[in-house]
Amino acid sequence: TYDDKGKMGPFDGQLFVGDQGQSKIMRVDLEKIKGRYQGVVFPFREGFMSGILRLNWGADGSMFVGMTSRGWPATGQQLYGLQRLEWNGKMPFEMKTVKAKPDGFEIEFTQPVDEKRARDVNSYEFTSFTYKYGHNYGSPVINQGSCPIRAIEVSADKMKVRLVVDSMRLGYIHEIKAAGVRSADNFALLHNFGYYTLNNFPDGEKLAVTADNKVEKMTMDHQHMDMGKNIKPATAVSVRHLTRQPAEWTKGAEQTISLNPIPGLKYNITAVTVKAGTKVKLTFKNSDDMLHNVVITVPNAADEVGSMALKMGLNGERMSYVPSTPKVLFNTSLLQPGKSETIYFTAPQKAGDYPYECTYPGHYLVMRGIMKVVAK
Numbered sequence: 001t002y003d004d005k006g007k008m009g010p011f012d013g014q015l016f017v018g019d020q021g022q023s024k025i026m027r028v029d030l031e032k033i034k035g036r037y038q039g040v041v042f043p044f045r046e047g048f049m050s051g052i053l054r055l056n057w058g059a060d061g062s063m064f065v066g067m068t069s070r071g072w073p074a075t076g077q078q079l080y081g082l083q084r085l086e087w088n089g090k091m092p093f094e095m096k097t098v099k100a101k102p103d104g105f106e107i108e109f110t111q112p113v114d115e116k117r118a119r120d121v122n123s124y125e126f127t128s129f130t131y132k133y134g135h136n137y138g139s140p141v142i143n144q145g146s147c148p149i150r151a152i153e154v155s156a157d158k159m160k161v162r163l164v165v166d167s168m169r170l171g172y173i174h175e176i177k178a179a180g181v182r183s184a185d186n187f188a189l190l191h192n193f194g195y196y197t198l199n200n201f202p203d204g205e206k207l208a209v210t211a212d213n214k215v216e217k218m219t220m221d222h223q224h225m226d227m228g229k230n231i232k233p234a235t236a237v238s239v240r241h242l243t244r245q246p247a248e249w250t251k252g253a254e255q256t257i258s259l260n261p262i263p264g265l266k267y268n269i270t271a272v273t274v275k276a277g278t279k280v281k282l283t284f285k286n287s288d289d290m291l292h293n294v295v296i297t298v299p300n301a302a303d304e305v306g307s308m309a310l311k312m313g314l315n316g317e318r319m320s321y322v323p324s325t326p327k328v329l330f331n332t333s334l335l336q337p338g339k340s341e342t343i344y345f346t347a348p349q350k351a352g353d354y355p356y357e358c359t360y361p362g363h364y365l366v367m368r369g370i371m372k373v374v375a376k
């Protein structure tokens with residue numbers, strides 16, 4: 001639904017889109033370049049009670065949010081719901097919009113920015129990517145590439161930042177992170193990322209790169225980025241993810257667990273008991289039409305690990321959405337529909353309830369179970 005009278009404050013003319021599965025509302029700003037629409041999407045409001053289906057304006061300018069999770073599970077745990085969203089009149093510090101430029105982007109903010117931080121190349125990160133489209137559910141992210149920033153200029157009123165950006169690609173989505181930008185009052189952004197889909201470059205003047213606006217990431221950051229690329233994906237062999245039976249298990253596994261997804265974002269088994277120290281063989285067969293994994297955590301860590309996975313963003317899929325934290329004990333790879341994987345592990349020595357969950361974004365709140373470890 002469009003905001004046509006500034007009902008949500010600074011976002012007059014923008015489009016709000018509800019998401020059923022993730023129970024959140026996104027904010028979209030479009031521009032027409034050479035006859036074709038393109039634009040940017042930001043997170044707007046999260047944490048609704050059920051799956052969002054319909055947004056509509058009330059006579060008082062508030063937004064009515066109609067919800068259900070019947071037939072498809074949602075992050076909001078209620079079966080159905082109706083909530084009302086109202087602007088409290090306070091100006092949030094947000095990226096109001098992002099516009100394409102012939103040589104980069106211009107970010108407009110809702111409040112004046114701190115100039116020093118806004119001029120700092122380390123305040124931003126730009127990455128382009130696309131999706132591999134196909135008949136299976138859940139297209140993977142492919143062809144990621146970084147977009148180095150060459151120049152930054154802050155407008156006189158401090159409301160806009162113009163960036164000269166390399167390696168922008170037509171037909172690609174550009175992730176725009178501005179985590180380091182602060183308002184003049186030193187507030188962080190309420191949401192510090194957005195996604196711009198570039199169909200055409202606009203005409204217009206390019207920004208001349210001068211000694212004054214030129215920027216370059218320090219060598220140190222390049223090293224960081226390279227190190228990031230060399231991080232072993234979670235599919236590499238580790239104790240957490242052994243896909244071959246250990247040689248010392250001469251008598252084989254002592255217990256076998258077979259998991260598969262069932263409709264409604266669930267596992268076929270939601271509770272399993274193992275004795276402490278048991279040699280376990282766990283097979284996960286992804287018989288579903290979307291991507292899933294199995295991640296076993298230490299007791300009471302399911303929510304924390306699930307939300308860490310959610311924050312992995314573009315790196316998530318490469319890492320099977322398994323965050324690097326000691327709270328993850330064992331995990332399978334992220335499995336494409338129709339694929340199957342077996343992992344081998346020794347059950348913890350300490351008795352307790354060890355959760356297992358799918359950490360694919362949006363699944364962990366519902367797709368989970370408990371591995372109960374009992375004393376031998």
Ligand SMILES: [Cu+2]
Binds near residue numbers: 293359360363
């Ligand atoms: Cu899943």
